[in-house]
Amino acid sequence: xxxxxxxxxxxxxxxxxxxxxxxxxxxxxxxxxxxxxxxxxxxxxxxxxxxxxxxxxxxxxxxxxxxxxxxxxxxxxxxxxxxxxxxxxxxxxxxxxxxxxxxxxxxxxxxxxxxxxxxxxxxxxxxxxxxxxxxxxxxxxxxxxxxxxxxxxxxxxxxxxxxxxxxxxxxxxxxxxxxxxxxxxxxxxxxxxxxxxxxxxxxxxxxxxxxxxxxxxxxxxxxxxxxxxx
Ligand code: ADP
Ligand code: ADP
Ligand code: ZN
Numbered sequence: 001x002x003x004x005x006x007x008x009x010x011x012x013x014x015x016x017x018x019x020x021x022x023x024x025x026x027x028x029x030x031x032x033x034x035x036x037x038x039x040x041x042x043x044x045x046x047x048x049x050x051x052x053x054x055x056x057x058x059x060x061x062x063x064x065x066x067x068x069x070x071x072x073x074x075x076x077x078x079x080x081x082x083x084x085x086x087x088x089x090x091x092x093x094x095x096x097x098x099x100x101x102x103x104x105x106x107x108x109x110x111x112x113x114x115x116x117x118x119x120x121x122x123x124x125x126x127x128x129x130x131x132x133x134x135x136x137x138x139x140x141x142x143x144x145x146x147x148x149x150x151x152x153x154x155x156x157x158x159x160x161x162x163x164x165x166x167x168x169x170x171x172x173x174x175x176x177x178x179x180x181x182x183x184x185x186x187x188x189x190x191x192x193x194x195x196x197x198x199x200x201x202x203x204x205x206x207x208x209x210x211x212x213x214x215x216x217x218x219x220x221x222x223x224x225x226x227x228x229x230x
Contacts (some may be wrong), residue, residue, distance in 0.1 A: 011040065013092035013229045014059035016099070018195055019125035020188040021181065022215060023210045027148050028125070029096040031218045036225055038089050042096040045146070046079040047071060048173075066176055067184030070191055073103040084111075088136055092229070105199075118152035122199035123221060125210035127184055136176050143169040149162045154214065 015038070017025040029040040047065060057078055061071045080091050080098060083089070099105040113119055120174030127135075138151035149156060160169075184197035199205040206224050210217060223225070 002092060012090055012111060012117070013120045013225070015096070015120050015225060015228060016095045016122040016199070017097070017125060018122055018192065018199075019210060020127060020129070020132055020192075021184045022132040022139070023125040024135075024214065025096045025125060025126045027154070027214060028221055029094045030147070032094050032221060032225060036092070036229070038092045038094050038225075040094050040096055041080065041083055041089070041098065043076050043098040043100075044096075046083055047076070050079055051122060066180070068175055068180035070100055070186065070187050073101055073107065076100075076104060077107055089156075093180055099195060100187075102194060102198060119199070119204050121200070121206050121224055122195070122202075122204050122207055123206045123224060124196050124199075125217070126206050127210040131211065132185060133178060133181050136181050139176055140170045142167045142173050143171050158185060198220070216220055 013036075015032070019025050021075070026040075026044075028043060029042065030127070032038055033040045047058070047061050050060070051062045052177075059077045060075055064071050076098065095108075099108050108119075125181055133152070135150065138153065139145065140149050140151070142149070142162040142165060145162060145165040147162055147164040149170070160168055162168070194203065208217060208220050208224070
């Protein structure tokens with residue numbers, strides 16, 4: 001029996017950020033990383049890295065991503081499993097953009113059960129479809145450190161210079177255009193939105209209004225993470 005008052009937690013926190021493209025998952029995941037020392041695992045970032053590196057998985061994923069459709073569960077699980085082998089994930093993870101299908105959610109449950117872990121919270125960031133096009137069309141990222149910005153909603157303090165690392169080069173994603181956004185939203189509603197009920201049934205769902213200012217949402221998420229990891 002553990003002694004009373006002794007913290008016997010050895011299992012890292014597993015938190016999921018659910019939400020349509022542009023909901024603010026990446027922005028919030030990076031803020032939670034800084035605040036709680038958790039590790040952000042973005043399957044979108046992992047897949048873009050695989051495309052850039054020209055791996056087999058990357059070659060298969062490229063056209064699917066450019067069309068705004070979902071990459072197969074098999075490929076996504078392959079890149080995620082590789083990343084989960086790295087030692088830093090023992091600090092606890094924020095899954096950003098994964099799972100996106102029921103198949104992926106079931107695979108995650110099985111993976112966690114094997115490791116004696118469970119989901120602390122699945123947080124659904126809820127936003128209007130209309131806002132998404134504007135969020136995604138204005139999105140850009142620091143090429144050096146990956147910090148996310150927005151033409152209207154999140155500009156660096158000094159124009160053209162990254163707040164985080166001082167970098168001066170920025171990139172825009174190939175799939176962040178109005179035509180592809182429609183396909184990505186359709187994929188979200190058809191394949192990912194059912195996960196809200198999936199996690200509700202598991203008793204781990206938290207809903208957050210994603211239409212407010214970035215800092216207000218961060219405060220709300222911070223409180224959820226504190227509760228989920230207490
Ligand atoms: P996701 O990872 O869910 O696709 P991002 O975090 O990349 O979304 O956010 C999409 C874009 O919207 C980025 O340019 C980001 O700076 C901006 N953004 C994020 N959260 C908000 C918010 N609450 N209000 C306004 N703009 C936001
Ligand atoms: P966003 O931040 O706009 O939600 P992501 O960077 O998470 O976009 O994903 C970009 C693209 O990568 C998706 O449109 C999809 O093609 C692919 N992708 C990312 N994560 C997954 C996943 N879990 N399952 C299937 N495809 C994925
Ligand atoms: Zn930077």
